[in-house]
Amino acid sequence: MNRNMNAVPIHKMQGCGNDFVFIDNRKLALPVSAMADWAKKVCRRAFGVGADGLVFLEEAPDASVDYRWHFYNADGSRAEMCGNASRCAGLLAVKLGFAGPVHTFGSDAGPIRAEVDVENCEVKVQLTPPKGLELNKSVDMPGLEGTIHFVNTGVPHAVYIHDDAAGLNVKTLGAHVRYHAAFAPAGTNANFVTVLDRNNIHLRTYERGVEDETYACGTGAAAGVVVTNALGLTESSVNVRSSGGEILGISIENGCVHLKGKALNVYSGEMYLEALGLTLP
Template sequence: MDLEAVCGPSVPFFKMQGCGNDFVCVDNRELGYDPADMPDMVVAVCRRAFGVGADGMIFLDQAPAGSGLAYIWHFFNADGSRAEMCGNGSRCAARLAWMLGLAPASHVFGTDAGPIEAVVDPDSSQVTVRLTDPKDLRMDLTVEIEHQELPLHFVNTGVPHAVAVVEDLEAVEVWKLGRAVRFHEFFKPAGTNVNFVAVEGPGRLSLRTYERGVEDETYACGTGAVASAVVARKLGLTGEETVITTTGGEELGVILKDGKTYLRGAAELVFTGAFFPQSLGLDL
């Protein structure tokens, strides 16, 4: 049977995951979708059970001539909101670009947060990215949640992150508490991602994150891992290098050295396929 005759034209995609943070990736160089049309596609494709299902969607695109970039990306959260940066997404994008021959193992690509340096290990699934410098660090904040004061710290690692250091990570009601902080008056209008972090030993943290845009706890968050490491180092809990165990059980490495910020971890191509926009109610 000719599937496209029945279901309409299809769009090829790549399903990537970095520490359980999963993304639908599209090579947009020849498809040429207008970024203005992408949010509707993202919402339909990322919807679990009814679409492919993902935490977000990445479109790889041609870099402007003379920019010195290997490519640019358009990154969207599952709710269709465009995000400046995503740590795990950047590692997935870099490895996919290398696999597609779009970029060499060591390259620079463009994001809304600025250029990102990436190094793909050709012999493993490990990818290291240099993220934009953390900014707007604010320590020892307090917000009121249901008549109780919650101590927080804040830093922007490409996107905004609140960080709470806790003793019993498993006991935290991440969806309830994270959602309350994410939409708290203090962080309006943009809102914030919310991280709950516990110290597991010298240079080791465990992390659970409520992600803005996904509006739920995710298996991992790269920029959240970096934010947690920045705060932990400021508090004297870790040093230049931190190993962070995510909800999915994977490990991310954060290196804060000589004023530079690096995130290291695995990025896997899980499967390839094609989705049918017409079946998702999309008119492209």
């Protein structure tokens, strides 16, 4: 890329309504020190491209993975992992020549294995093993009774089970849980789950870093299934209906959690750095 140009190629991707901007960083070579500022400006709705997160793909640091990513939330915070973005990354990586249909990429949470069906735009990823499972934590919830459960499925997730998740004020309740002292200092994502039957749940997620409810959350869907399965409420293979109405398939296989669903390249084009108040170092 000509570094005198003020236009940078981008790829807008979405998975179940979670939208992301991807940048191929092989030629751009943007340093990590500048990425958080780029995320805040690129992801800003109306004034930027608009997205839940910004992802940079680049060459692998060693032979253990095919490539690596740098993932940033819309507020500029760096996240260890994002399930729906990982599916988008898998599809785009094949299209851009980073790797073949079955590959592994490096994330801050660890290596992520992806199986890509390019023709049908469907991707299955094996998330990092869930850790830190805590059931029935005593955390106050304004106006609600019961307990909260917790698990890290690449990033931290609190899970609250309710008969009518659709009727809850997720933005208010989610913010309360996200910043609760019980999850300090890192905070947590907050998920609200209704168990429909043993193979189906409805999930709504307030995402840390976005600071609002999103249409879907892959690691949140994984957390919802890990928790409900541990409580004996669901089987190990579950369809998760997201806020956006899409279905994510979650399966627990030999202690590992797999996430499967559609990933779509909405458009590819160029963004003009001057319009966003950005420059190349």
